Amino acid sequence: MIGLIKNEMMKIFSKVSSWIYIAILVIGVVGGAAIYQNVFGETNDNWKSETQAEIAELEALLAEAPEEEKEIYQLQIDEKQQFVDADINPTEKVSWHFMNDVVIGMTFFITLFTVIVCSANVSAEFSDGTIKQLLIRPHRRWSILLSKYISVLLYSLVMLSVLLIAGYLVSVLFFGVGDFNMKSIVYTIDGQKEVAIGTQFFTSILYFLPSLLMVMTISFMLSTLFKSQALAVGIGIAVLFFSSVLGGIIVFLAEKFTWAKFLIFPHLDLTVYALQDKILQDVTLPISLSILLVYYVIFMTLTFLFFQKRDVSI
Incomplete structure (x- = not known):
């Protein structure tokens, strides 16, 4: 093995593409750092007094605002007040802010590149006509397929390590360097949340x-189901891009239909749990992991069974 x-x-x-x-990941990190530094600029040491002045202005506007606008002004006041109460400078950016804001965002490219490499992994053997040469070796089919699966997994981990x-x-x-335990305010669907930026980063990666x-x-x-490399890669990328959209739709449907929460798409992005405890009323991280485990067993079983019985004549 x-x-x-x-x-x-x-x-x-x-392959040069690998x-x-x-290289794209490394260049993206450097470019992202230059843009990030340019956007946020230098730290404002007078942020607290300026924020308090802004709060005072908003409170004056709140007092004179019509009833339907009061909630908007109050939300802005609460957001700014939370920074003041927690003594967190929103203009101060250290290494761990960059890691959370840019590096975490770039994990999308790792998923995209993994999809491309993985989708072509088996289908390319059929497209290139090399599958027969692979299967005439003194190895069981399942061991050949498992070695391909593990190799793509290792490559994705290499990319993640490089990133x-x-x-x-x-x-x-x-x-x-920045303080690993430095406090920061992040935005969730339930409002603002105070977190330690270093811990937040590694939680998101996990x-x-x-x-x-x-x-x-x-x-x-x-890749195992389709002989066409282009078709396998195309469908793989489509699943990646539309999974978030379908996940949002299914989350909406789950409010009315209980069965919808057991579909895979709302659970494909677990990084939301780094910011909130639930994605639905009663769906927590253990439930999402359990649902993904069931799908994982199904997908792997189908993959290996199909490859075992597949006709390799070309």
């Missing part, structure tokens, strides 16, 4: 991993 995995890893890294994806290392080094270069694994597994299944 180890020999098969090494062989598959060599196949992946022998190195291009890694994290490059992101941290660039963030320190542009913004300094929740990203199951999501990456599930999207990769779906793409790998598509």
